[in-house]
Amino acid sequence: MDHRPLHERDDRELVRLHVEGHPDAFGELFRRHRDRMWAVALRTTGNRELASDCVQDAFISAFRRAGSYRGDAAVTTWLHRIVVNACLDRLRRDKPTSQLPEHELADRRDAHASLETRLDVREALARLPEGQRLALVLVDMHGMSVAEAALVLEVAEGTVKSRCSRGREALAAMLRERSGQP
Incomplete structure (x- = not known):
């Protein structure tokens, strides 16, 4: 029997242990990946509260459906797919929540230039078609390979x-249009 602590186990082992009934294995997966999954959800939804709800929904779904994980992709790819799907489900159900809340855009004139740029990018990102936004979030903002993003989004590379x-x-x-450049 393997007596290594959970934090020394790889993700696939943790999923297996969870499915076999280990009470703390899924908690370790959650601790390992919650921040990155929340960042994906935030960039996908553009809304902090909605992102938190989506991550919660996604991890509950992953907890319940861990037995369906086949191991043909990395656990992080599987989790990304669940998080992205949770976000899409919420966005489609709650339209137009993909728009940024007004209070986050208020008083930009008083904000620091880098904050202004980040808000401009977030606003522009929220205006992109869903498929483009998700691809950019995964590849450009989270450094995922095109192949891994294709698995998460279930589309061709x-x-x-x-x-x-x-x-x-x-x-x-x-962004050029917002800055007044041709």
Whole structure:
């Protein structure tokens, strides 16, 4: 019997242990990945409260469906897919929550320039079509490979590449427009 502490186990082992009934294995997965999953949810939804709700929904779903994890992709890829789907479900159900809350955009004139830029990017990102936004969040903001993003989004790698390319062009155009550049 393996007596290594949970924090020394890899993600696949933790999923297996959880499915086998270990009471703390899933908690270790949650501790390991919650911050990154929350960041994905925040960039996908553009709303802190909604992102938190989506991450909670996603981890509850992962907890309940861990037995369906087949091991053909990394556990993080599986979790990303669940988080992205939770976000999409909420956004589709709660439209138009993909827009940034007004209070986050207020008083930008008084804000620091880097904050202003971040808000401009978030606002522009929220205006992109869903597929482009998700591809950019996963690849450009979270450093995921195109292949891994394709697994998470359940589309072909070429689709991820084209969505990223079109999304980057659209973002650049929106940001140029906001700054008054041609």
